[in-house]
Amino acid sequence: MPRKTVEIEPRVEYLSILDEHGVVDAALDPRLDGDLLARMFRYMLATRRLDERLINLQRQGRIGTYGPTRGQEAAQIGTAMSIGPEDWTAQAFREMGMMLVRGWGMHMPMFFWGGHEEGNVVPEGVNDLPIAVPVSSQTLHGVGIAWAMKLRKTNNVCLTYLGDGGTSEGDFHEAMNFAGVYSLPVVFIVQNNQFAISHPRRMQTRSKTLAQKALAYGFNGIQVDGNDILAVYVAAREAVEKARSGGGPTLIECVTYRLSVHTTADDPTKYRSEEEVRQWEKRDPLIRFKKYLMERNVLDDASVAGVEEDIRGQIKEAVDYYEAYEGVDPVDPFRYCLAEPSAELVAQQREFEAAMRAEGLMR
Amino acid sequence: MASEFKLPDLGEGITEGQIVRILVAEGDEVAEDQAILEVETDKAAVEIPSPVAGVASKIHVKEGETVAVGQTLVTFDGDGGADEKPAKAEKPAKKSESSGKSAKQQAPQVEEPERKRTKAQPADDDDDDAAAARKTKATPEPPARDVDESTPGGPQRTRAAAAPAVRKFARENGVDIDALTGSGPGGRVLQSDVEAAIGGAPAPGRPSAPARVPAPPAVTFGKLEGQVDKDNWGKIKRQSLSQIRKTIARQMVKSVSTIPHVTQTDDADVTVLEELRAGLKARGEGGPRITSMAFLLRTLAHCLREHPVFNATFDSEAEQIVYKEYINIGIAVDSPRGLVVPVMRNVDQLSITGIAQELGRVAQKVRNVDFTIDELRGGTFTVTNYGAIGGVYGTPVINHPEVAILGVGRTQERLALDGDRVVRRKILPLSLSFDHRATDGAQAARFLNDVVTYLSNPALLLVQ
Numbered sequence: 001m002p003r004k005t006v007e008i009e010p011r012v013e014y015l016s017i018l019d020e021h022g023v024v025d026a027a028l029d030p031r032l033d034g035d036l037l038a039r040m041f042r043y044m045l046a047t048r049r050l051d052e053r054l055i056n057l058q059r060q061g062r063i064g065t066y067g068p069t070r071g072q073e074a075a076q077i078g079t080a081m082s083i084g085p086e087d088w089t090a091q092a093f094r095e096m097g098m099m100l101v102r103g104w105g106m107h108m109p110m111f112f113w114g115g116h117e118e119g120n121v122v123p124e125g126v127n128d129l130p131i132a133v134p135v136s137s138q139t140l141h142g143v144g145i146a147w148a149m150k151l152r153k154t155n156n157v158c159l160t161y162l163g164d165g166g167t168s169e170g171d172f173h174e175a176m177n178f179a180g181v182y183s184l185p186v187v188f189i190v191q192n193n194q195f196a197i198s199h200p201r202r203m204q205t206r207s208k209t210l211a212q213k214a215l216a217y218g219f220n221g222i223q224v225d226g227n228d229i230l231a232v233y234v235a236a237r238e239a240v241e242k243a244r245s246g247g248g249p250t251l252i253e254c255v256t257y258r259l260s261v262h263t264t265a266d267d268p269t270k271y272r273s274e275e276e277v278r279q280w281e282k283r284d285p286l287i288r289f290k291k292y293l294m295e296r297n298v299l300d301d302a303s304v305a306g307v308e309e310d311i312r313g314q315i316k317e318a319v320d321y322y323e324a325y326e327g328v329d330p331v332d333p334f335r336y337c338l339a340e341p342s343a344e345l346v347a348q349q350r351e352f353e354a355a356m357r358a359e360g361l362m363r
Numbered sequence: 364m365a366s367e368f369k370l371p372d373l374g375e376g377i378t379e380g381q382i383v384r385i386l387v388a389e390g391d392e393v394a395e396d397q398a399i400l401e402v403e404t405d406k407a408a409v410e411i412p413s414p415v416a417g418v419a420s421k422i423h424v425k426e427g428e429t430v431a432v433g434q435t436l437v438t439f440d441g442d443g444g445a446d447e448k449p450a451k452a453e454k455p456a457k458k459s460e461s462s463g464k465s466a467k468q469q470a471p472q473v474e475e476p477e478r479k480r481t482k483a484q485p486a487d488d489d490d491d492d493a494a495a496a497r498k499t500k501a502t503p504e505p506p507a508r509d510v511d512e513s514t515p516g517g518p519q520r521t522r523a524a525a526a527p528a529v530r531k532f533a534r535e536n537g538v539d540i541d542a543l544t545g546s547g548p549g550g551r552v553l554q555s556d557v558e559a560a561i562g563g564a565p566a567p568g569r570p571s572a573p574a575r576v577p578a579p580p581a582v583t584f585g586k587l588e589g590q591v592d593k594d595n596w597g598k599i600k601r602q603s604l605s606q607i608r609k610t611i612a613r614q615m616v617k618s619v620s621t622i623p624h625v626t627q628t629d630d631a632d633v634t635v636l637e638e639l640r641a642g643l644k645a646r647g648e649g650g651p652r653i654t655s656m657a658f659l660l661r662t663l664a665h666c667l668r669e670h671p672v673f674n675a676t677f678d679s680e681a682e683q684i685v686y687k688e689y690i691n692i693g694i695a696v697d698s699p700r701g702l703v704v705p706v707m708r709n710v711d712q713l714s715i716t717g718i719a720q721e722l723g724r725v726a727q728k729v730r731n732v733d734f735t736i737d738e739l740r741g742g743t744f745t746v747t748n749y750g751a752i753g754g755v756y757g758t759p760v761i762n763h764p765e766v767a768i769l770g771v772g773r774t775q776e777r778l779a780l781d782g783d784r785v786v787r788r789k790i791l792p793l794s795l796s797f798d799h800r801a802t803d804g805a806q807a808a809r810f811l812n813d814v815v816t817y818l819s820n821p822a823l824l825l826v827q
Contacts, residue, residue: 056396060414061371265374267407274737 016225022291047097063114071259074285078232090142107318136169146186165196180217183248193258198271214251226254227285374406417441525552618763631818657719664711693742770794
């Protein structure tokens with residue numbers, strides 16, 4: 001009969017450790033090992049440079065449509081480095097930074113975005129799911145993997161990546177509910193890059209944060225400065241440790257910004273102001289982290305130049321490798337349809353070959 | 364080794380693009396990934412980076428030209444182009460372990476391509492097989508069974524290409540479609556070919572078919588741009604619209620077809636203002652040139668505050684007038700690319716000197732075509748100063764969805780009466796177009812009166 005407030009337990013925290021000016025909160029600074037920090041930086045820079053190169057390759061007609069990662073390096077690398085090779089990930093399609101950490105080669109995005117499915121074949125020994133373009137479908141797969149981990153009583157965890165737009169999908173809510181109900185060892189990494197293609201975050205949901213979506217499913221959500229790799233890493237470590245020790249799922253909302261286009265077929269000037277982009281460019285995850293590393297004497301100008309040089313060489317090797325690949329035989333689909341090709345199929349194959357020859361695409 | 368760079372599909376399913384700018388000259392040494400062209404497609408304007416390092420020996424396109432995907436843009440002399448792949452797949456060499464570097468540099472590298480093998484990347488130990496596998500596989504022999512023997516129709520018969528509906532039409536009219544020569548694309552048999560074979564007569568024993576619309580005449584595609592052609596009265600020349608021209612055309616049609624325009628005109632006596640300006644000029648160099656435009660914008664900023672309906676947009680869908688609490692005045696400018704309207708923000712917060720400075724900056728940007736789309740957005744009212752070139756009154760077209768636009772003519776010396784004396788005065792002709800849905804002539808007259816009063820008595824601006 002009474003009307004009273006129902007208290008719900010979880011709370012949404014916000015975490016920022018290294019601000020956009022490179023100023024670190026001394027009390028919150030995890031004081032990570034220099035070697036780990038240098039690796040983080042290396043992956044971030046590699047992701048940035050590879051991303052730039054991939055856009056150029058698209059503009060030169062050497063790969064197809066490409067979805068850039070610029071600006072989201074901290075969110076991806078900070079989370080990917082919080083787990084081990086025995087753990088799993090279920091990604092969407094803008095997680096190149098995470099993929100590099102997990103062991104995918106630099107040539108693989110070229111193959112994938114160049115139209116060769118070989119670029120989406122998970123390398124041997126890497127516990128990742130392939131790139132998933134259908135929005136949020138991977139969250140269900142990630143939860144399924146976590147459920148299997150629980151049934152098998154391993155102490156592994158699964159990270160599943162999605163964006164702000166993904167939180168509007170039914171799949172996401174089903175995945176969240178399952179994760180909560182079964183208290184599964186899964187961490188939802190929501191990279192809130194402010195846009196679902198052209199649809200801004202504020203039009204995506206009335207919720208104040210995306211992190212609070214977790215509350216409805218009975219677990220914790222935390223919002224972090226997604227451009228601060230220290231905050232991302234600390235939050236991810238906590239969530240992973242909790243999941244590993246049977247504490248159930250967590251949602252981490254990494255507040256970041258997609259500095260580049262949605263894909264190379266997109267023109268963001270039609271839906272966002274350049275002033276807004278300029279504001280976010282100042283919060284670039286690489287700028288502040290580099291400053292922090294310089295101040296901690298983990299890096300100096302010479303070592304940064306050395307890393308740049310290494311990365312340039314590796315990207316060049318990857319491009320050369322990709323371009324030397326002659327691709328699959330376009331006639332292959334005819335070979336694997338039927339064990340015994342039908343007359344109709346043979347006729348079609350001949351017709352196809354004739355057309356390819358006429359176009360000069362086949363000898 | 365020369366290589367040709369062709370226009371790639373810059374978006375998904377783009378077929379053509381317009382060359383906006385060419386950033387290199389013939390003979391220039393170009394670095395790999397250096398921007399060489401700016402191309403605008405239906406989707407976006409993008410800079411195209413060079414696929415190679417070398418000399419741009421020939422540029423095949425001109426600025427403003429529309430080019431098809433696959434058309435050659437630039438020929439390079441140099442290391443080899445995007446089209447020239449190494450003849451054999453070279454396996455990236457195993458990178459030597461980074462030695463002699465400081466501890467900081469020895470952080471693990473991002474995985475090198477060869478460390479993670481995929482099907483795209485065979486193992487090291489079967490080099491030859493791998494190279495062979497990467498080469499396009501030989502087409503296998505098709506199975507021995509021959510399609511011609513197993514399908515009815517006998518050998519040597521080719522099945523005509525035709526749409527199912529045309530086949531049905533031929534069958535119904537007793538025409539052997541495979542015996543026809545098609546006139547459609549790729550030899551496709553069209554209904555008109557079947558009709559020709561029938562000879563116009565309906566098949567016997569069938570009710571006469573309903574009258575058919577005659578086949579349309581062959582589609583005439585747009586005449587080639589720049590090609591001299593003629594019509595019935597003499598020579599003509601066709602010119603395709605540039606991207607910006609298309610945008611202007613669309614905007615103008617939208618404005619004129621949705622907004623009921625009314626234009627009112629009035630004259631401002633700017634004799635005193637011009638004297639004031641002459642005095643400022645005499646004061647010497649240093650500051651920005653204070654143009655009458657600066658005074659006019661200052662006046663407008665004040666008058667728009669007093670008459671907010673003119674500092675607004677009309678939302679026809681919601682049936683609302685959207686009053687803007689900020690005053691951002693768009694200034695229509697004739698740029699090298701055509702009409703653009705850069706927006707000067709918060710004009711009411713700027714002094715006359717500040718406005719003059721801002722005007723100089725905007726003019727510079729427009730001249731250099733160095734403005735962003737963002738700088739053309741967010742206007743609340745527009746001024747078009749065609750008088751800078753010439754003309755007296757006009758009927759300016761409102762910058763949709765704003766409510767009004769002010770056209771400014773050329774200042775003229777006219778004779779006027781001062782009591783019984785004929786005097787020489789400087790007159791600034793003004794033309795105000797407004798959206799009659801948002802407001803009425805009386806309001807417009809009051810607004811224009813105020814503008815004229817301030818311009819005629821610039822001292823009033825000092826007491827604002």
